[in-house]
Amino acid sequence: MGQDLPSSKNSANSLTVVDNRTGKKYTIPITRNSIPATAFKAVSAPKSSTDRDEDETDKGLRVADKGFLNTAVIESHITYIDGEAGVLRYRGYPIEQLAEQSSFLESAYLLIYGSLPTNNQFSSFETEVLQHGIMHADAAGFFRSFRYDAHPMAILTSAFAYLGSYYSEANPSLEGQTLFTKGDKASLQNMDKQIYRLIGKATTLAAMAYRVRQGREFVTPPTGLSYTGSFLYQMDYLGHEDYRPNPVLEHALDVLFLLHADHEMNASSTTVLQAGSSLVDPYSAVSAGCASLYGPLHGGANEAVIRMLISIGSPANVPAFLESVKKREKVLSGFGHRVYKTSDPRSYIIRKVADEVFAVTGKDELLDTAMALHDAAIKDQYFVSRKLAPNVDFCGLIYRAMGFPLDFFPVLFVVPRVVGWLAHWRQMMLHPDGVKIWRPRQIYVGAEKRDYVPVDQRVPVDAPKMSPSVVPHSG
Template sequence: MGQNTPAQKIGDVNSLTVTDNRTGKQYTVPISRNSIPATAFKAIKAPKGPKDRDEDETEKGLRISDKGFLNTAVIESRITYIDGDAGVLRYRGYPIEQLAEQSNFLESAYLLIYGSLPSKTQYSTFENEVLLHGVMHADAAGFFRAFRYDAHPMAMLTSAYAYLGSYYREANPSLEGQALYTKGAKGDEAALRNMDKQIYRIIGKATTLAAMAYRVRQGREFVTPPTGLSYAASFLYQLDHLSPSDANYRPHPVLERALDILFILHADHEMNASSTTVLQTGSSLVDPYSAVAAGCASLYGPLHGGANEAVIRMLISIGSPDNVPAFLAAVKKREKVLSGFGHRVYKTSDPRSFIIRKVADEVFAVTGKDELLDTAMALHDAAIKDEYFVSRKLAPNVDFWSGLIYRAMGFPLDFFPVLFVVPRVVGWLAHWRQMMLSPDGVKIWRPRQIYVGAEKRDYVPVDAREPVDGPMMSPSVVPHSGVTKRRNISEIKSKL
């Protein structure tokens, strides 16, 4: 971007005029879709000043500093739209409220991935393919049983997706050529078929892998996905089917529909941490199984997929409705954390929270009222009326109620993130597919940094060095016990 170019003169409506006070020069940056290109600022250069370091790269142009991506758009997308101030969430233009009320998970998955609601024939084909690909290779049983008895199910699931990719050579651009998927942008039918096949596999096997992670810790045999059930019902069947005598076993329809709605609500949420991780990883043109495994690892974190678990632990710690005022007082003093309220994007109510509240009532009517519900309601009612939280726009989000539903349905706390991954693979795949089919091609994501470390310094021999001590400045001394302690105080003579 040059300085005052003819096409972008100062005063143009669709442009931004920037004055560099270091040099007095003015620059014009184009505005498109209410955004500006970060690379345009590379043209804004200045001589190195007295306070500038070589590492500041002053003469190479300005960089954009945005820690945590607070206001950086990393991609153009047609998939999900969020207006955080208005509390709006739409998949491909359709309000989430309409989809939760009238659609089902696989239909919404089709919408997210392919861009429009399917016809009856299109939906039948998609549903059949997804459910057909739910069956796992027999070797997977040994894979899951190789984990410790108390392994976290998310550790198993993350590993399982990477493991799954090892079965499909035709899915790996590292083995079949880096244009394996990107040539689909030019209409290559073989590339599109290959891409769709991996999408069917990943969505179809999501419930199977999750159910295997669930059952292995209980010492149960694994269940082959049934035929004739919906996606959500098939998942519940794989979790709970016990014996051949259960041939006519069918999950409760209220729980089936509740899980299906929860899956719709969690299917995508724009550029969240895990979706961004999938795209960052996918930009290297790695296979989609590895990209999904990376997404799982990102979602595993307590600031992302563990949020609804944190709500339950918070409610347990509060103990009873009588303790809510004291808890909120502690939150205001920053002695406690209020989980399930507020959102990085939504500055008003999370639109999913209203839908899920209704689902919670339907589930509790079947399962019975959870013992934490009274505490949850007391906390909810107190917080939404308290000016401290209202002024900070801390309204209930989807995690506040989803944890209560999962708990009422009998899922252990550490399985909650898995119930997030199962539907979220759809959003990950939608964004991955969009990237692979970009007409501009795929560029590897390579963010910049602002280096604030030491300037150039010369190597000092070990005998001439002064120790650098202090917090975070040297490695910690870790206490040892057991065999390590005994060996450390023993005399060990190695054989040469």
């Protein structure tokens, strides 16, 4: 009755499963504390009287995991997170060390290529990225085609896709499916060129999205500034002679960019890989990631924190607000995390950066409210028991102090996250087993087979969510 799956015979490092429907025993190999989901396709049984045809009982078990709570979709060398211990490492390096000693572009090199660069390697990489910051002159017309009140994330998402239209050599649909997967010298050069372009132009696109909203002329990326210095210059330059961004704010933004550069298999990184698995060009994949990050459960969270603090008003109102949260009348933003069950390790670094920024800009009036909320929540058993520790989204206080509009906060998340997206995309393209398109399974619970009914014989279905809404129209 027993059945061994390949490579699992006589191995203590395995899982034994007994199918009580059939009495069969299956031995499934455990590798790196994981089991292959496809192994369960061998666990099949004859259809019973309670099974539907659509359950496909005879075709093996499917693994149900709504929201990917415990499904590993890829093997990765890039970022490690231990949510229980509050650990975040890029390629093995603790985020605390990188934030203290590295820079955003140096950590970008680390994430993409796997090691810290030498002086010569970094100089070459930085030069390539910064030289690729300039946009084609036609881009001005593209950005000005948006309404004056368009959300900058809508503009940026469109801009990444638009950018890909300039580079046919980056499109596997035009140049062949193995364009980025061959791994030979020409393929790697082509791939790296697109990486330089996307990182270099991310700040330019973001600055253009900002300035078109302000009704200002666009600024050509300057020479002689750092990556974040160039970004601030493009946003703020108004014709002042020898203008340079404030070095404290430049450094603070660089640290925040470094902290946001990657976060393993988050929603947007997964979206980039899902899209990239079809071998679409990297610009389209990054655009898809940008759209995913736009959501309030992901990149929009730090904006939600500020709006929450504004609604609270003052430290005196914090106790009443927390009671409303407990009654589920209001939502607590900036606490809790899908991965971290203790404090996000980035939050300590952000507190230090905030102090440096406030020394220049003055203390944000919401800081006292934020700290009162922080101190009250971490002492309240209701929040402690639910592991709702403060997370990284309090960086919105820094963005606000630096003068960024609230709806621009997600853009400040996208710019550095382009690096993480590209690191994961490059890793997938160069996987020795090739690229396999991501095609999740589903559990079909809809209607069984039924015959078409002529229109004059149909019974109307008029139930909530089962018929289209009547929408009022203005003149």
